[in-house]
Amino acid sequence: xxxxxxxxxxxxxxxxxxxxxxxxxxxxxxxxxxxxxxxxxxxxxxxxxxxxxxxxxxxxxxxxxxxxxxxxxxxxxxxxxxxxxxxxxxxxxxxxxxxxxxxxxxxxxxxxxxxxxxxxxxxxxxxxxxxxxxxxxxxxxxxxxxxxxxxxxxxxxxxxxxxxxxxxxxxxxxxxxxxxxxxxxxxxxxxxxxxxxxxxxxxxx
Amino acid sequence: xxxxxxxxxxxxxxxxxxxxxxxxxxxxxxxxxxxxxxxxxxxxxxxxxxxxxxxxxxxxxxxxxxxxxxxxxxxxxxxxxxxxxxxxxxxxxxxxxxxxxxxxxxxxxxxxxxxxxxxxxxxxxxxxxxxxxxxxxxxxxxxxxxxxxxxxxxxxxxxxxxxxxxxxxxxxxxxxxxxxxxxxxxxxxxxxxxxxxxxxxxxxx
DNA sequence: TAGATTGTTAATCGATTAACAATC
DNA sequence: TAGATTGTTAATCGATTAACAATC
Numbered sequence: 001x002x003x004x005x006x007x008x009x010x011x012x013x014x015x016x017x018x019x020x021x022x023x024x025x026x027x028x029x030x031x032x033x034x035x036x037x038x039x040x041x042x043x044x045x046x047x048x049x050x051x052x053x054x055x056x057x058x059x060x061x062x063x064x065x066x067x068x069x070x071x072x073x074x075x076x077x078x079x080x081x082x083x084x085x086x087x088x089x090x091x092x093x094x095x096x097x098x099x100x101x102x103x104x105x106x107x108x109x110x111x112x113x114x115x116x117x118x119x120x121x122x123x124x125x126x127x128x129x130x131x132x133x134x135x136x137x138x139x140x141x142x143x144x145x146x147x148x149x150x151x152x153x154x155x156x157x158x159x160x161x162x163x164x165x166x167x168x169x170x171x172x173x174x175x176x177x178x179x180x181x182x183x184x185x186x187x188x189x190x191x192x193x194x195x196x197x198x199x200x201x202x203x204x205x
Numbered sequence: 206x207x208x209x210x211x212x213x214x215x216x217x218x219x220x221x222x223x224x225x226x227x228x229x230x231x232x233x234x235x236x237x238x239x240x241x242x243x244x245x246x247x248x249x250x251x252x253x254x255x256x257x258x259x260x261x262x263x264x265x266x267x268x269x270x271x272x273x274x275x276x277x278x279x280x281x282x283x284x285x286x287x288x289x290x291x292x293x294x295x296x297x298x299x300x301x302x303x304x305x306x307x308x309x310x311x312x313x314x315x316x317x318x319x320x321x322x323x324x325x326x327x328x329x330x331x332x333x334x335x336x337x338x339x340x341x342x343x344x345x346x347x348x349x350x351x352x353x354x355x356x357x358x359x360x361x362x363x364x365x366x367x368x369x370x371x372x373x374x375x376x377x378x379x380x381x382x383x384x385x386x387x388x389x390x391x392x393x394x395x396x397x398x399x400x401x402x403x404x405x406x407x408x409x410x
Numbered sequence: 411t412a413g414a415t416t417g418t419t420a421a422t423c424g425a426t427t428a429a430c431a432a433t434c
Numbered sequence: 435t436a437g438a439t440t441g442t443t444a445a446t447c448g449a450t451t452a453a454c455a456a457t458c
Contacts, residue, residue: 007425009424009425011409014408015404015405016385016401033439034439040387042385044426047426049440050425050426050427060434061432061438061439062438063439063440064439064440077408078404078408080404084403086403093305097299101298103383104400107383107400107404108407147410148403150399171406171409172407180221180247190402190406192397194303195308195309195314196224197379197397198289198312198313198353198379199219199312201377201379202284202377205284205289205376212448212449214448250415251453252450254417255449255451258416264417265415265416266414266416266456266458267414267415267416267458268458415457416455416457416458417456419452419454420452420453421453423448424448424449424450425448426446427446428444428445429442429443430442430443431440431442432440432441432442
């Protein structure tokens with residue numbers, strides 16, 4: 001890996017390449033080209049080659065990329081060549097769906113706890129988990145050394161909990177609440193808000 | 206509104222402004238400035254002014270923007286000054302969560318049907334909906350003149366159903382399946398894939 | 411009026427594309 | 435060898451920022 005700073009926009013594309021390559025590997029495909037991968041993900045071949053070449057020379061002229069090898073490299077770059085423990089805050093419908101989602105484990109993530117502040121929900125079973133009280137959230141996160149959290153709570157509560165997550169040492173928050181969170185430098189937030197995503201498309205209708 | 210083509214990247218930011226302004230309006234705030242809005246959403250004041258000014262002169266020097274007025278304008282631009290009927294394909298955990306989500310109605314969307322191919326699920330009640338069979342999906346979509354669909358089915362089935370949605374006249378797909386969909390020009394896809402979003406952050410950990 | 415803030419221009423910065431030598 | 439495809443350079447294209455006149 002290269003010492004210069006990699007633009008964030010390239011980092012956002014790598015997981016898309018990774019996902020497509022993983023799918024190709026599952027189908028038994030052994031090699032691919034920037035051309036073919038580009039068609040699958042809707043990105044130009046030139047851009048894919050440029051993106052990948054930021055991190056090394058992973059392809060071969062004439063034959064393209066060996067999928068297993070490129071998968072390894074991309075996982076290493078994105079640091080998903082290991083498993084990350086992740087927690088869920090909020091045991092509502094979305095928290096449930098995420099707690100039961102089977103798609104994390106082969107992408108580098110392992111849900112380990114789910115929290116809620118509602119006495120009715122605390123102690124309930126969700127799949128293999130028991131909903132834990134949000135009291136002492138900070139201590140529990142620190143004890144388990146959690147760096148990643150998914151937030152599925154109402155917008156009004158989201159900033160308050162985000163502050164606690166930051167205090168506890170969480171560095172990556174996947175925010176399902178429909179509100180922009182403010183966090184200090186060094187902490188990253190990704191938003192998932194279906195209404196926002198839909199509104200990005202209605203303009204063109 | 207201006208006749209020149211507006212860059213897509215600006216369109217992706219407008220729903221974020223809209224969401225933040227809606228929240229400010231809910232709190233009873235009447236006016237704001239590009240500076241203040243920028244701090245809330247993490248975007249520079251200059252960029253916010255430039256983005257908004259693509260569509261008209263909605264602010265006033267010295268005082269900024271009247272929130273209610275700017276809300277109206279943004280809704281009009283994004284075409285969410287009306288209600289859009291939306292369907293859900295896939296009555297799994299994620300389909301359930303979306304069907305019961307209360308956050309769509311005040312953002313311009315109205316879920317009207319939920320489909321599945323599993324005989325066990327068809328006929329089941331989810332909130333106010335009854336799960337419908339995916340047979341005759343195309344006819345049902347055409348009859349109801351649906352333009353927007355949310356896809357919460359396994360990756361292996363996603364492209365096949367997407368093709369049917371396109372055939373039925375759907376123009377906007379919110380895809381929860383972890384696979385890149387290929388659709389003809391004129392149809393738009395937005396991806397929601399929590400693992401991909403998490404992988405965009407692990408690089409920095 | 412004085413202060414604040416817009417809309418817009420020009421400058422800067424960054425990303426994408428096209429093209430091709432290198433080479434498998 | 436001939437064909438294919440990479441990695442990279444240079445050119446192009448587009449987005450962001452800084453600055454400020456206009457004006458509320």
